[in-house]
Amino acid sequence: MKPSNYYNKIAESYDRTRWLTAPIAEEVANFIIDLVSATPDTSFLEPGVGTGLNVIPLVKHGYSVTGIDISPEMLDCFRQKLGKVPSNLQLIHADASRLLFQDHSFDVVLTVHMLHAVSDWKALPEKWV
Numbered sequence: 001m002k003p004s005n006y007y008n009k010i011a012e013s014y015d016r017t018r019w020l021t022a023p024i025a026e027e028v029a030n031f032i033i034d035l036v037s038a039t040p041d042t043s044f045l046e047p048g049v050g051t052g053l054n055v056i057p058l059v060k061h062g063y064s065v066t067g068i069d070i071s072p073e074m075l076d077c078f079r080q081k082l083g084k085v086p087s088n089l090q091l092i093h094a095d096a097s098r099l100l101f102q103d104h105s106f107d108v109v110l111t112v113h114m115l116h117a118v119s120d121w122k123a124l125p126e127k128w129v
């Protein structure tokens with residue numbers, strides 16, 4: 001089974017099987033904000049964003065966040081959580097090993113538990129692996 005199909009199948013139950021609670025996600029996000037000395041204009045990209053566990057606090061803080069994922073079902077679960085996708089969040093169905101963005105399109109790229117799930121990992125940007 002390809003990883004993308006795998007995540008499509010488990011999308012609905014994904015959050016229930018994770019350790020990252022909302023308060024911990026908030027702590028981690030605050031750590032990242034401090035680490036990168038984020039300003040209100042700082043933009044974030046999470047390839048393999050999944051159901052949004054890592055970036056929801058960044059979105060709530062008002063940062064510009066782009067999340068891409070190869071699994072439409074994972075992205076749908078993310079959208080359902082939010083009710084309405086806020087204007088500072090862009091969700092894109094795309095393959096992280098075939099990114100369409102120019103270099104320097106984002107200030108911060110974070111990726112969590114994604115690299116191992118990419119079948120064509122050799123095609124990922126060299127800086128990530």
Ligand SMILES: C[S@@+](CC[C@H](N)C(=O)[O-])C[C@H]1O[C@@H](n2cnc3c(N)ncnc32)[C@H](O)[C@@H]1O
Nearest residue numbers: 007048049050069070071095096112113117118
């Ligand atoms: C273990 S989940 C991690 C999700 C999220 N980052 C988290 O920490 O909860 C791995 C995610 O990577 C996505 N993924 C796998 N291969 C990908 C690829 N080539 N491009 C984009 N996303 C991919 C999967 O669909 C899945 O949502």
